[in-house]
Amino acid sequence: MTTSALEPLAGRRCHHPLNSLHATHYFSPDLGREMGALGITHPRAVNFATRAAALGPVGAGAVTAAFYNYRHDLVARHVPAVWSVADPADVLAARLRAVDATLRRLLGEEALDSAEMAEAAGLALRAAEACARGARPLYSAHADLPVPDEPHLAYWHAATLLREHRGDGHLAVLTSAGLDGLEAIVTHTSTGRGMTPTWVLATRGWSEDDWNAAVERLRERGLLDGEGELTGEGVALREDVERETDRLDLAPYEHLGAQGVARLTALSSAFARSAATAGAFPADLIGKR
Template sequence: MDRAVASEVALRCHRALEPLHSFVYFAPEVEQAFIDAGLESGRMPYFAGRAAPLGPVGAGVVAATFYNFNPRLVARCIPKAWSLVEPTEIVKLRFAGAEAALRRLLGDAVDAPELAELAELVREAAEACTPEGRPLFAAHADLPWPDGPVATLWHGASLLREHRGDGHIGVLVAEGLSGLEALVTHTATGKGFRADVAKRLRGWSDEEWVSAEKQLCEREILDADGALTPRGEALRTRLEERTDEVASAPYRRIGEDSARRIAELAKPFARTVLKAGGIPRELFANR
């Protein structure tokens, strides 16, 4: 599989698998388990759940590996979370909650032979990833694989997501975009969170957002209305294309047929998750 085809397949797989990972951030089963165990409500369950495989690290490590969150927001949750619930316990609760939520969202589809086939292919792709330069992926990859196809599918999709995310951060750094600037430009594409949601969930004030927009205007990435300029459009296209390229290695290793089969199998399950409300659509822009 040549690099252009591999990049295209990587994007297809990412789009098909993303809902099968990211529902976990909105699943009441996961958040309630964390709160019952002792974590505080709000943003702490998100930061603690995703960062727990790293161990009891400080706020700086979490802010660096998550990239586009305000470090002050992270510092309100980390490392306090580790004094409330041990990271190893958080990992166990997250796996159990994720499986319970995915079973609820998929309903009878969890017993479909296609899900078991997808889980095995996703595991094969995840195990074909390499950890160099990808700290968050590496931490999650050090965790033992869970039992059963449902939990295996979620863990495998999560590994591929974190592998891609670490690579994306490398691309952002190479392009000279800070975490906030990356968030502002992505929001300007109309393909991510609404701006008000992005500010709230990532912890940025209106003043900080406007300051970032001004800096991006000076670089001719945004125009005076906060929209992407042609230069900004080209930048975002380059970022996404480069991200697809650096995310494509595991799919090249398992081969084009297996990779395309992942996308084919994952799409109907992803649609089921979305239809069941696994990811709140009102948080996202309409474009």
């Protein structure tokens, strides 16, 4: 194990491209095709089944709790009914096929067969060795899955472990900060780095009235101003949330060491840029409006 001191924010900077690489399949037509072949066709059912399958055939309550920022009645429209359409094991296999097709299309065969991809997989898997299971349901469920043999799929698997590990910790911090699921989204969107309201309302089950009510609650707390922008107190709260999330997510990156983290960040950033350039994400996904 390497114990080199990390630079501030090194883990967060490494997480961002890993998270982007993981997320490519959510917007991929390959996922819709593979899930459609199982009989799962509604976009929300595809999303819930794909991400929750590692948990097994759980009910709506478990999915709402683990996902945090979806309206529960939307989840309940599709879960647990989706498990009567396809078994979680079949969903997981379909997801991996979709990821394989997506990465081949976005990155190309040369990148998938490269020494850099194999190196990225090794580094990310090494970092994931230090992830903790306690109070991290999505990470822990994915940690029970086998590591794929192909380097690009092993890399995606490790990126998923690191993404869900940070995400589970992040939800604990949001709860401690007194931000419910929609308030967390509204404040993130207000930073300019979260999903646009249009995408949130289209995918999370919330209405405009729900959004406006959350905005009003945040104004009453002094976190948003009259224009819906973060106040100084709101900016400070978001910064505190990210710093505490960093602290809870530090172990994998300390385990990998400063040199390994820097190298994994560089490799992951290059792959993430290539995927984005190839059209992995909708152009209107991120922003305040």
